[in-house]
Amino acid sequence: MLLEVRNLSVYYYTLSGVVKGAEGVSFNVEEGEWITFVGESGSGKSTVAHAVMNLVPSPGKVVSGEVIFEGKDILKLSKEELRQIRGKEMTMVFQDPMTSLDPLRTIGDQMIEAMTVHGVPEDEARERAKELLQRVNLPPDRLDYYPHQLSGGQRQRVSIAIAMAFRPKLLIADEPTTALDVIVQDSIMDLLDEMKAEGTSIYFVTHDISLAVERSDRIAVMYAGKLVELGTVEQIVENPLHPYTKALIEAVPDLWSERPVKAIPGYPPDLRNPPKGCRFHPRCPLAKAGICDAEEPELREVERYHFVACHFPGGAKDE
Numbered sequence: 651m652l653l654e655v656r657n658l659s660v661y662y663y664t665l666s667g668v669v670k671g672a673e674g675v676s677f678n679v680e681e682g683e684w685i686t687f688v689g690e691s692g693s694g695k696s697t698v699a700h701a702v703m704n705l706v707p708s709p710g711k712v713v714s715g716e717v718i719f720e721g722k723d724i725l726k727l728s729k730e731e732l733r734q735i736r737g738k739e740m741t742m743v744f745q746d747p748m749t750s751l752d753p754l755r756t757i758g759d760q761m762i763e764a765m766t767v768h769g770v771p772e773d774e775a776r777e778r779a780k781e782l783l784q785r786v787n788l789p790p791d792r793l794d795y796y797p798h799q800l801s802g803g804q805r806q807r808v809s810i811a812i813a814m815a816f817r818p819k820l821l822i823a824d825e826p827t828t829a830l831d832v833i834v835q836d837s838i839m840d841l842l843d844e845m846k847a848e849g850t851s852i853y854f855v856t857h858d859i860s861l862a863v864e865r866s867d868r869i870a871v872m873y874a875g876k877l878v879e880l881g882t883v884e885q886i887v888e889n890p891l892h893p894y895t896k897a898l899i900e901a902v903p904d905l906w907s908e909r910p911v912k913a914i915p916g917y918p919p920d921l922r923n924p925p926k927g928c929r930f931h932p933r934c935p936l937a938k939a940g941i942c943d944a945e946e947p948e949l950r951e952v953e954r955y956h957f958v959a960c961h962f963p964g965g966a967k968d969e
């Protein structure tokens with residue numbers, strides 16, 4: 651096992667109250683797998699991804715839990731130890747590469763620095779930067795460009811090229827294709843697939859479950875700061891057990907069938923004051939008074955590799 655996240659909770663201490671961005675989240679990432687986190691905006695996907703890198707932004711704080719990466723708790727490492735791991739063993743690409751690229755420095759300078767900080771001599775880093783650009787289908791002369799001279803898709807290729815520099819064990823990609831058109835989106839996904847083929851585990855974050863289905867091995871579904879279902883793609887798509895997962899799947903338009911698209915009624919809760927019991931109960935068609943609004947369901951394994959946090963998994967209400 652490459653990564654083990656145990657009982658992770660992250661709160662944001664804002665002026666208007668404590669936002670429980672993630673609570674009691676546990677999962678593993680295996681070597682060489684592609685795991686995708688899905689859920690509506692605000693469900694805590696980015697919060698967990700940032701915590702795995704020990705990069706939760708202020709006013710956020712990890713209030714409990716462990717993030718064991720190759721046997722070490724990332725949350726307990728010193729800055730220096732983290733520096734050794736980040737960018738080399740585990741790395742992250744973001745929705746907007748402008749947030750990670752420096753607008754005032756050339757692509758080449760930034761790519762080379764990403765390698766020299768880990769001890770690669772400058773000449774070698776320059777050669778490798780050219781090769782890496784070619785790998786992501788960009789001409790080597792782009793080394794002399796500034797980020798604003800590239801399109802959004804090209805910038806994302808550059809951040810993936812930087813991520814590829816050391817064949818990391820884990821790549822966290824937080825909505826890396828959301829701002830891009832479908833064709834460019836696909837080419838970025840292909841690059842992540844190539845990294846996977848070379849042994850990198852892909853930790854992908856998206857609000858679009860249809861993107862998750864094609865390439866992932868497993869899907870993790872988040873709702874209101876909680877992990878509510880986790881399983882293989884087949885289990886999640888063929889046999890979703892959480893009513894929220896079902897709703898997410900039914901909300902995807904299907905070009906080839908007459909099936910109506912069903913929007914999920916209601917809104918995600920305010921995470922300063924999440925609902926008691928199951929957080930989904932106010933929106934759940936199966937919610938049972940006295941149970942779902944009272945007791946919080948634990949995430950439990952209902953069949954091999956398939957975990958769900960629901961009192962009535964699969965809709966067993968009428969029994």
Ligand SMILES: Nc1ncnc2c1ncn2[C@@H]1O[C@H](COP(=O)(O)OP(=O)(O)OP(=O)(O)O)[C@@H](O)[C@H]1O
Nearest residue numbers: 662669671690691692693694695696697708709921
């Ligand atoms: N810097 C912050 N300050 C205060 N609250 C935050 C901050 N970042 C996230 N949150 C809150 O934490 C909760 C989880 O947000 P998070 O961004 O992790 O969700 P998400 O599923 O990644 O959504 P999105 O796809 O919109 O990024 C939300 O209620 C959000 O408002």
